[in-house]
Amino acid sequence: MEGGWVQDVLTEAPSITVTAKAIAPGKQRVTVEWEYMQKEHVSGYIVNISRIPDSCRTRNESYKLSDTQFHVNLSLAFYKIWVAAENSAGFSPAASVMVPVSPKTEFIGKIFATVQKNNNIFLTWSPDIECDFFIINWGTNSSNMETRAVMEKQDNYSLTGPFEKWKKYIITIHLYPEMCFCGSFTRESTFGMTYIYAEESVPNAGPSNITIRNISKHSADIYWEEIPEKDCFGFLVGYKMYYTDMSQNKTLDVIVNSTSETSWKLTGLARGNKYEIKISGLTKKGEGILSAPYVFQTLLYDEGEFRMIVVLSCLGIIIIILLSASVCAFVLHRTKRWYFPKVPNPKHSNITKINEEISTKSVPRLLAPQDEHDGDSAHFEVVEVSSMGVSTLDESADEVDVSSIHETQTRFLKTNCQRSPCGKETPTTQGPAPHDYTGTKAVCKPAQRNPRTMHEIGRPQHMPADVTKKKTVLSFSDYIRENQSMN
Structure with a gap:
């Protein structure tokens, strides 16, 4: 279909x-x-x-x-x-x-080639070729190769020209070791291989793609690519590097005596300076054309030093800020005190303290509540104390005539002791008690539910033993009742 x-x-x-x-x-x-x-x-x-x-x-x-x-x-x-x-x-x-050539290929022997004055290439090899048949190939590339079959045993051979100058020729010798005569190329083996220039010159171009890495204060790593084979014009034996300190217009050079090395570490550079790099290739005929220039600048500080500078700078800024804040606060405080002086507070005045002390000393506390609370009502202890100590009202009597002091006690209590709602006394601002009882100490105490007589109440702890018997104890209810009878 x-x-x-x-x-x-x-x-x-x-x-x-x-x-x-x-x-x-x-x-x-x-x-x-x-x-x-x-x-x-x-x-x-x-x-x-x-x-x-x-x-x-x-x-x-x-x-x-x-x-x-x-x-x-x-x-x-x-x-x-x-x-x-x-x-x-x-x-x-x-x-x-x-078909590529294996990079790890070994050969049976070695070929030595030299250029003669008549522009012929003379070949020798080692070891000797035992067969009386071998093939010689030569040319500049795969599309420009020539072949010659040698049908007799020889130990050298001369290749006639013409040969192009500045061109690299590849020369190979091939054998048929199993039969020593022409046969299928699948039976062929390569005896040796060599390269030669009929006439050399200097490279027609410099290395390309120059890069600078690992730049520090005093060193830098220089990398470049090989010069293409078509631009070498001879066997490359090394490279020459020029580096110029642009601040001083001073140029130095370094020779790299290896074609396999495509990098170099420059040392001894000045920090913070600009350098210009140029590289050329070297052959037996001399130095070739320089590469395009490449400029780089060394560092002022290495990475570790730069980090330390940054850290110290930050610390310095922080310290300056803190000091500035402290100075501003001090100046503001001084300015405030200068333009806005502090007004005295009467509460904290020394005159007030003196008045309080005088009031305390001039108005004695005659009545004080006892700590004991035995009932709902209060009673008072009235003790007569003379300036020379504790004096008795009647040394021979066990009890004191209460009626004789009711009038004076009433006036004294009304004048110097007022009962507050919470059970505390409030001293008045009037003068002291009458002269006859200036030494009398009145103590306000809560009275018991069942008032006891003077004999049933013991001696207060703050009085001497000889005063206990001369003490009159009045319950507050008795005092009020007697006071009402007098009025």
């Missing part, structure tokens, strides 16, 4: 990946893998291997496969692999890739 045939046409090329692994001196195992999007319409795959340049007899070898993986052992010559899918309708577009 025409419609079905159109659907079977393969329009996509496979996606290829190639890897190489060294398996023996001068030999590597190449693995080819691919994927195909239209694999449901594929009946098989075609793998074609082409040697560049061709060998003594064949150039291409083809393999028809149904799998999507292929292994083959090859020498270290240039090879190109094509992969295409096929079905009844035809072939798909082919995908191609160059």
Whole structure:
């Protein structure tokens, strides 16, 4: 069917990946893998291997496969692999890739090349090649390679030119050790490999992508990329770095005697200065063109020092703020005292204290309530105390004539002692009691429910023993009753 045939046409090329692994001196195992999007319409795959340049007899070898993986052992010559899918309708577009050289490949021997005055390249090798058949390849790249088959045993060979100047040539020798004659390139092994310039010059460009890292007060790490091979114009033997102190317009240089080193640590720099960096490549012919300049500045302080400065600065600011606040508070306080003096408070005046002391001394406390509360009513103890001590009213009597002192006691109590609602006495501001009883001490006490006689009440603790018998004890109810009878 025409419609079905159109659907079977393969329009996509496979996606290829190639890897190489060294398996023996001068030999590597190449693995080819691919994927195909239209694999449901594929009946098989075609793998074609082409040697560049061709060998003594064949150039291409083809393999028809149904799998999507292929292994083959090859020498270290240039090879190109094509992969295409096929079905009844035809072939798909082919995908191609160059076979890489394994980075850890070893060789059977070594090749030594020198340029002669007639622009020829003279080759020698070690050890000697035992076979009387070997192949020599030389060229600048995979698309510009030449081949020469040597069919006799030799220990040297001269390659005739012309050879381009400032171009790097790759030279290889390949053997067929199993048969010592021309055969399939899958049997080929590489004896050795070398590189040479027919004529060298200085690099035509400097390193690119210069970067500065780990900048400190006195050092910096300089990194750069290699000079491309097409711009080297000779075998690179090292790099030369110029660094200029822009503050003093002073330039120094450093030579890096290694092509594998693409970094350098500059030391002995002045802190806080700007430096300009330029780098050039070196060959046997001399120094090449300088790179573009790159400017950087060293640090005034290392990272740790900078942190310490920040911390100390913050502490200093805090201290200044606290001191300023203290000074402002002091000045404000002094200003307030100067412009707004404090008005004296009479409550705290010394005159008031003196008046209180005088009042206390001039108005004796004659009546004081006792701590004991035996009942609902109160009674008083009246004790006569003379200036020389405690005097008795009547030494021979056990009781005192109460009626003789009622009038005086009434006036005294009305004048100097008032009963407050809470049971406390309030001294009046009137003068002292009559002269006859200035030494009399009146004590207000709550009276008992059943008043006792003078003989039943014991001696107060604050009086001497000889005064106990000369004490008159009056209950408050008796006193009121006698007082009413007098009035």
